[in-house]
Amino acid sequence: MTVLPDADVLETALGEAERREEAAQRRRGLILALPSFAYMILFFAVPLVIVLVYSFATRTSTGSTSLSDWNLDAYRKLGEPIVRNVVIRSIVLALITTVLCLVIAYPFAYFCATRSVTVRNLLLVAVMIPFWTNFLVRNYAWRLLLSSGGPISSFTESIGLGPTEILFTKTAVVIGLVYAYLPFMILPLFASIDRLDWRLVEASRDLYASGPASFRKVVLPLTMPGVIAGSILVFVPSMGAYVTPELLGGGKETLLGSYIVTQFLTARNWPVGASLSFVLMSVMLVSTIIYFRAGGKNL
Secondary structure: OOOOOOHHHHHHHHHHHHHHHHHHHHHHHHHHHHHHHHHHHHHHHHHHHHHHHHHOOEEOOOOOEEOOOOOOHHHHHOOOHHHHHHHHHHHHHHHHHHHHHHHHHHHHHHHHHOOOHHHHHHHHHHHHHHHHOOHHHHHHHHHHHHOOOOHHHHHHHHOOOOOOOOOOOHHHHHHHHHHHHHHHHHHHHHHHHHOOOHHHHHHHHHOOOOHHHHHHHHHHHHOHHHHHHHHHHHHHHHHOOOHHHHHHHOOOOOOHHHHHHHHHHOOOOHHHHHHHHHHHHHHHHHHHHHHHHHHHHHO
């Protein structure tokens, strides 16, 4: 006569087997993730710690950096008027870039999300095409286009408006930054608009809401995660941009990225450069956390 196991014993055995299988899966996942962890530690965590250590160091009278005497002098110097002016100038430029990217990207993302699959894919490929070219090459291309003898200046001169002097101005820097970071605004907005439940819009119209009212009270609030995510992805790199302001702005006005490079290479004041870099990275880290909390979950 066969004796069947007790139900409690069977349930316990099954639970134990499931726990062993979950533990084995976690071990396999950890082993597979080890290369990624090693990469992050080697190329992100270690450099970040080095920058943090140098931010507490002391600059000697000979221009070298002493790691023996730790202090907060470098962080105190960040409150000086010259640094404040650089930071304010960089924030204003980043805000202008972010607003222009949002104004341009939202209609495009809305149009793209409401087209057929074929047209949508073609438009997304067009957005991604600039990434196929090196960032430095793209900036040199804009430098040629905006120069006094470039196509834009030649066109305005041919129609009687005279040559244009755009290169080495704030306008050129803004154009370059908007061009560089516009895809980072379009893609989160597209993802947010694409997931929008259009039945809610139809319901608002059935309740006699006008088109602008439906957009303001239904579409915009529901796509706000994409707006937040795109704004962060544009604002943060724009604030610390170096290549575009140097090539298109001619370095006429010192911005945050240029100031950090100057502290390391010209002034040889590594503690100040490291402290400012660490503060900028902290802003990026906080912005990333905000992105995942406010926008990333819904994208």
